[in-house]
Amino acid sequence: MTQIAAPSALKPELPGTDPSEPRPEPATLQTVPGRPDRGGRERSPAQGQAGRTRRWLRRPGLLLSALFLLLVLTAAFAPGVLAPGDPYTGDSSQALQPPGTAHWFGTDHLGRDLYTRVVHGTSLSLRTALIAVVIALISGGIFGVAAGFLGGWIDQAIMRVVDVLLAIPSLLLSLALISALGFGSTNVAIAVALGSVATFARIARSQSLRVCQSTFVEASRSLGSRWHTTLRRHVLPNAAGPILALAVLEFGMAILAVSALSFLGYGAPRPAPEWGSLVSEGRNYMAAAGWLTTLPGLVIAATVLSINRLAHALGGERRRF
């Protein structure tokens, strides 16, 4: 499935995350491969406001993504602004109306406005995905940094557990966990988080390892600074960049995973308009009312793609520091 295949395809572009490089040589990491053409443009002297605008315009995909995400964020925090209607009450005489001016996304089988439901479902879906990423980021980060910073048998133990987690497809892992935990948004978040803890642990380890072996950390140690000072002042700030870029990327994946689980009926109970449940509800009307699955599906796809685009931009800019 997409959320399993995509990260492995994208991750190697981030520095030091190639899983086939468990203990990379410091030398290879100091010259980070970048994209020469864009890198050259990026380094040109800043030309103030006009230059920045031109840079955005030169990347219409990024601009579009950012605008769309702005809409999504508005929908998440103030759904009433975009869709003032009631997502839970419908007019059954207006059931299964196709998209039009009265109902932008059409209406569902009970006559509820689909656009209103998608907008009001945003906060549910995004919140669940956000909780999932935060849990995965914090726990994966702690394990990864501990493994990279402490090394030795702790590193071995943690990374073998991570290997085991990586061996299981993340959606399968989430499904197993949610069957044990029971249904509901929070449980979906925990299940999705467990699926991506391993990815975070791996990249956090490789980043802290890279920083730990660099000369300035060696210098700081030889000056006699305590271990927690080294960790706080040198390792964490320098390892954070790629981890945060991954977090943005994983956020997109988490939205997909959360939608997949709510599509399967593990999410918030009906009639909560979670994106995945909206797609699932429309499944029985595919022949008669295709918009019920297509439009929420397109919104999910657009959101995930926009987030991926943004994650790429963030990762790319980080590289040039």
Add this chain to the structure above:
Amino acid sequence: MTLAPPPHSRTPQRTFSGSRLRALGAGIGLSTLLALTACGGAGAQSPAADGGGDPVSGGTLRFAVGSDAGCIDPQQVGSNDSIYSTRQLVDSLTDQDPETGEIVPWLAQEWEINDDATEFTFTLQEGVTFSDGTPVDSEAVAANFDRALDLGARAALIGGYLQGYEGTEIVDERTFTVTFAEPSAQFLQATSTHTLGILHPDTVAASDDARCESVIGSGPFVLESYTPNDSISLSAREGYDWGSSLWENQSEPYLDGIEFTVVPESGVRAGSLQSDQVEVIGNIAPQDEAQLQAAEAQLLARTNPGIAFGLRLNHDLEVFADEEVREAISLAINREEIVSTVYTADTPAATSILSSTTPDHADLSEHLGHDPQRAEQLIAEAGYERTDDGGWERDGEPLEFEILWFNNAATNAPTLELIQQQLAAVGIGVSLQEGQVAEWQTHLSEGTFETNWGNITRADPDILRTTYHTDLANSYRLEPSALDDLLLEQAAATDPQERAELVAQAQEHLVTEYLEIPVVDLTTVLAVRAEVHGVRFDSGSRVHLNDVWIEDAEQ
């Protein structure tokens, strides 16, 4: 087909000649049988009666269903989608006329019941064999009944059918007496169900799980292969010659075989029918009806007998202790809106706790109206006060409850969301909790639900006793009342008139006190391609496929 069946089976017979009615039991008039030509509710005419020429043999019927219960043992499955196939594998002792509710001979050619309905003596037809050649005799039937009560949780229906079962006494090879500890008038109807279909003694002796994978019966079709959640393949039984007295074709089926496939999406099922990938589909969704009619498919509908779909309240809950509140819930529900929005055109709103096709159903629709103003008034009379957010509250307790539901029919979720909207309109808060089908019985027996949404298909009003009598499972935690006596009396009543009277009183008790809130009568709808003839509903709104033939089938 290689064997030539007796000549009468080759020509369609509009009426039943005397010779075909082998030794019918007492009390069955010809009028009963003539009524057969007009089958079921709206749109349910038997296609064979519409003409279409003489039946031809051959061809495979392809039948798409929505789900698979993971089991093909007719004694264990309760899901309609699985019964379509398992019903074809077994014969029953009796059959029930879907129009009149009359019990007619099938494997049993005659029977006697003692005065207090505790002893049932059956005499079997001669020459009936299971598909491996073993004769269907008294011992085989006794083995079925003796084993049935040991079946696990999957066989939820059988407990009610054989309740109070003491044993089966074998008189001779073809005669046996089934004895009950207490009056059990419903047992005769129970013998007509697929649940008490007669299985091979070896199948009976196998473990519950082994029986789910493969069964041997004496029915018109034999199981070829079964792949869970995918397909079930049946072939015609050669030499079959003991069909129910209600069928037009009592010998070998016209079809060579039947192929059941599981297609979960209703839109895909409808598309498969239109593009001639299947001949019959089950679980028609209302949004596909127009499309199917345009494709000139026959839509056959019949309301399932038994307890109507409704909200079943757990009476342990404080909130349901007030009759005013229960009546308000019923008044807040707009059954007409639900039926027209969510269900197919042939589905009727509930008119009693029993659905309209159940024998002895009484029309109590005047108690099941829609009146939101009156509902709000009743809630206020029960001592509730309006809260700021439009809900109701009494002594700090909000007026709200949870509905536990199971996704065993595509209409459940939309119906409940609509009920939730309708109840919210008068200020009653409802949350929906989806459960797993496999946990249904546990929830019922342990009372771990506030309200649940469901129905029970059974073509006998005794289902009221097995569901609501307080000495039995009493899943809904009712207090003992006069209802118990009514339910016991109808179980012992052997006079049909007297029984109908008692059943009507019991329905009135349940409906006017709003002990359960009936909403809609489950209606089975099948779509059948125009070239297929003879698909006919039985009394439980499931199908017998022995009469089915396909025009221009390959010989």
